[in-house]
Amino acid sequence: METEEKKIYTIEDIARELGVSKTTVSRAISGKGRISQATRDRVRAFIKEHDYRPNVVAKGLAQRKTYNIALLMPKDYVATEFLFFKDCMNGICEMASSYEYDIIISMIDGADVSQIQRLEANRKVDGIIVSRAVVSSKVQKYLKNCKEPYILIGPSSDPEVPFVDNKNQEAGKELTSIMLMKGFRNLALLGGNQSYNVTGSRYQGFLEAHEEMGVSVNENLIFMDTDNQAAVSDAVKRLLEEGADGIVCMDDVICSMCLSSLREKKISVPAEIKIASMYDSKNLEYNNPPITSIRFDTVRLGKMACAKLLNILGEKPLEDTLTLNYQVMLRESTQ
DNA sequence: TCAAACTCGGTGCACCGGAG
DNA sequence: CTCCGGTGCACCGAGTTTGA
Numbered sequence: 001m002e003t004e005e006k007k008i009y010t011i012e013d014i015a016r017e018l019g020v021s022k023t024t025v026s027r028a029i030s031g032k033g034r035i036s037q038a039t040r041d042r043v044r045a046f047i048k049e050h051d052y053r054p055n056v057v058a059k060g061l062a063q064r065k066t067y068n069i070a071l072l073m074p075k076d077y078v079a080t081e082f083l084f085f086k087d088c089m090n091g092i093c094e095m096a097s098s099y100e101y102d103i104i105i106s107m108i109d110g111a112d113v114s115q116i117q118r119l120e121a122n123r124k125v126d127g128i129i130v131s132r133a134v135v136s137s138k139v140q141k142y143l144k145n146c147k148e149p150y151i152l153i154g155p156s157s158d159p160e161v162p163f164v165d166n167k168n169q170e171a172g173k174e175l176t177s178i179m180l181m182k183g184f185r186n187l188a189l190l191g192g193n194q195s196y197n198v199t200g201s202r203y204q205g206f207l208e209a210h211e212e213m214g215v216s217v218n219e220n221l222i223f224m225d226t227d228n229q230a231a232v233s234d235a236v237k238r239l240l241e242e243g244a245d246g247i248v249c250m251d252d253v254i255c256s257m258c259l260s261s262l263r264e265k266k267i268s269v270p271a272e273i274k275i276a277s278m279y280d281s282k283n284l285e286y287n288n289p290p291i292t293s294i295r296f297d298t299v300r301l302g303k304m305a306c307a308k309l310l311n312i313l314g315e316k317p318l319e320d321t322l323t324l325n326y327q328v329m330l331r332e333s334t335q
Numbered sequence: 336t337c338a339a340a341c342t343c344g345g346t347g348c349a350c351c352g353g354a355g
Numbered sequence: 356c357t358c359c360g361g362t363g364c365a366c367c368g369a370g371t372t373t374g375a
Contacts, residue, residue, distance in 0.1 A: 058344030061367050
């Protein structure tokens with residue numbers, strides 16, 4: 001069977017077919033400038049009928065835009081972050097594509113800025129989204145001097161740098177408060193990589209809850225950088241020796257490793273020790289007992305980061321309705 | 336050999352003619 | 356004169372073609 005190749009229309013073809021100028025067609029599509037409703041309808045009907053799609057490269061050429069956004073990811077991200085990135089990316093891509101933007105992912109190796117340099121030199125992107133784990137000060141300093149705007153996912157200490165972030169500190173505080181209100185007085189904290197801001201924020205929340213409730217923190221029960229099984233097992237061993245009555249894990253992967261370590265030691269949850277986590281991801285979905293956890297909407301976080309950047313790029317009015325929050329999922333592990 | 340002109344598809348601005 | 360609805364053309368950037 002002979003396959004008939006579909007004609008790809010240009011704005012000029014439409015103008016010719018409809019007996020108007022290219023500018024008129026462009027206006028009918030963009031909605032900018034003065035044009036009669038009748039002409040606009042005619043153009044739109046033609047576009048619909050012939051499935052016309054504007055050439056984004058040409059559009060970019062005329063507007064000096066690329067319609068690309070860079071997403072900077074850390075090259076050395078650990079397993080605990082995978083689900084975060086996945087959800088975040090879903091949100092970013094969804095928001096970007098609704099404005100005809102595409103995402104270019106660039107893996108950043110420590111303080112090496114060569115990837116960003118290349119994107120900038122080749123004018124590949126209009127803006128940059130920096131995932132929270134790219135924290136090297138050299139990278140941040142470089143970005144500040146970049147001509148492309150950027151937004152940070154995660155806390156920003158610099159008031160000039162736009163950012164979006166989950167309410168990590170508040171969530172850490174609330175989760176800890178819940179444990180303290182249940183009467184636990186010897187809480188352990190298993191934290192992630194200390195070079196990440198999120199770890200610091202959640203730790204601050206943990207401390208604040210103690211302070212507010214007038215409970216002193218047992219320094220021997222604070223474990224950081226427990227992002228691998230060996231470190232978690234060691235922490236679990238020590239927190240049991242120290243007589244901890246509850247464990248707050250900074251994320252689900254840490255919690256999952258912690259549960260595995262407790263099982264190995266035949267310590268039962270929640271009968272012998274309570275445990276709570278943050279992030280409420282698939283990692284713990286089928287755990288028995290169900291784990292009390294903070295649920296963040298990371299897809300929304302990604303969407304919001306992208307929306308804010310699009311706003312800076314002049315593409316999108318900023319919606320106040322796009323706010324971030326979290327839910328506390330109270331389950332059997334803390335009962 | 337090499338500078339100038341042209342190419343792609345779309346945008347933005349200056350401007351035009353007709354109507355009120 | 357002003358407003359409306361439209362036109363014409365320069366321009367965007369980089370590669371290719373033309374022609375002196």
